[in-house]
Amino acid sequence: MSGRRGARSGRRAGGSPSEQPPAGAPAGKEMTIVLTEPSAGGAPAGPAPAAAHGVRIHPTAIIEPGVTIGPETAIWDGVHVRGPSSIGRDCIIGEKSYIAYGVTIGDGVKINAHVYICTGVTIEAGVLIGPGVIFTDDRHPRAFDDPAGLAPSAPTPDTLKTVVRTGATVGAGALIGPAVEIGPYAMIGMGAVVTRDVLPHALAVGSPARVAGWLCVCGTPFGGAAVAAPALCKRCGRRYTVVYGPRGRILSALDR
Numbered sequence: 001m002s003g004r005r006g007a008r009s010g011r012r013a014g015g016s017p018s019e020q021p022p023a024g025a026p027a028g029k030e031m032t033i034v035l036t037e038p039s040a041g042g043a044p045a046g047p048a049p050a051a052a053h054g055v056r057i058h059p060t061a062i063i064e065p066g067v068t069i070g071p072e073t074a075i076w077d078g079v080h081v082r083g084p085s086s087i088g089r090d091c092i093i094g095e096k097s098y099i100a101y102g103v104t105i106g107d108g109v110k111i112n113a114h115v116y117i118c119t120g121v122t123i124e125a126g127v128l129i130g131p132g133v134i135f136t137d138d139r140h141p142r143a144f145d146d147p148a149g150l151a152p153s154a155p156t157p158d159t160l161k162t163v164v165r166t167g168a169t170v171g172a173g174a175l176i177g178p179a180v181e182i183g184p185y186a187m188i189g190m191g192a193v194v195t196r197d198v199l200p201h202a203l204a205v206g207s208p209a210r211v212a213g214w215l216c217v218c219g220t221p222f223g224g225a226a227v228a229a230p231a232l233c234k235r236c237g238r239r240y241t242v243v244y245g246p247r248g249r250i251l252s253a254l255d256r
């Protein structure tokens, strides 16, 4: 095993051909590349212990300078994290996922494979992002800046911000529109197209996503959109009341 296996965020790529930034890397920017290292018998390796505090980064992951990664976080194969960005502690970043500049990810977040997280996205603690989820940050995008020139990939004042609040779940293959807030402990059904904010504890499904029910912190559904108050979770015993806010009914926890 070469010493490269221990590479981690912030280390500069070296000079051999295999250490060059991949095609399409921004010109003049140094990138940290954790080199691919064949594992015994060609079997895929898990994330290698890479950094202090138990951070594990797979040898094929690309972690750019300016990325901060919290203790005990694991980053799987083929992941690309652009810098600056921030990933909390005890997270899992699934294989082939992409995390853009300026993204903030809290503690205990689980991101499945093939997830695209663009600039302007904040993901709070304890969130689950299902496989193949795509975030967006521009409502009327063009490749070019009118009248000419390629539009920048870096954040601009027009980059729209999206936040996924604590404990929420985004189901597989969901598309998350720009400038939305997915409330705490909400759940987005697989394949949903989210175009508007999602209320706390709401289950939102379909295209466009609409409230189809309500869920406990523990993930147990309350059985349909017309939940009665007070609601008691059959699984964990948490109690909820229904309050009426400017955007309609909200399930509000009485216990945490």
Ligand SMILES: CC(C)(COP(=O)(O)OP(=O)(O)OC[C@H]1O[C@@H](n2cnc3c(N)ncnc32)[C@H](O)[C@@H]1OP(=O)(O)O)[C@@H](O)C(=O)NCCC(=O)NCCS
Residues within 6 Å of the ligand: 130, 131, 170, 171, 172, 173, 187, 188, 189, 190, 191, 192, 203, 205, 206, 221
């Ligand atoms: C939305 C979801 C939570 C509903 O689960 P559920 O409460 O057990 O509901 P059911 O499966 O009984 O389905 C209830 C109804 O909603 C429909 N439905 C289920 N999931 C749906 C979805 N994602 N979008 C639209 N409709 C959906 C069902 O077809 C059913 O309709 P019907 O009664 O007319 O047949 C679940 O289907 C889902 O999408 N979970 C996320 C799974 C995921 O992405 N995991 C990622 C990690 S692997």
Ligand SMILES: [Zn+2]
Residues within 6 Å of the ligand: 216, 217, 218, 219, 220, 233, 234, 235, 236, 237, 238
């Ligand atoms: Zn519960």
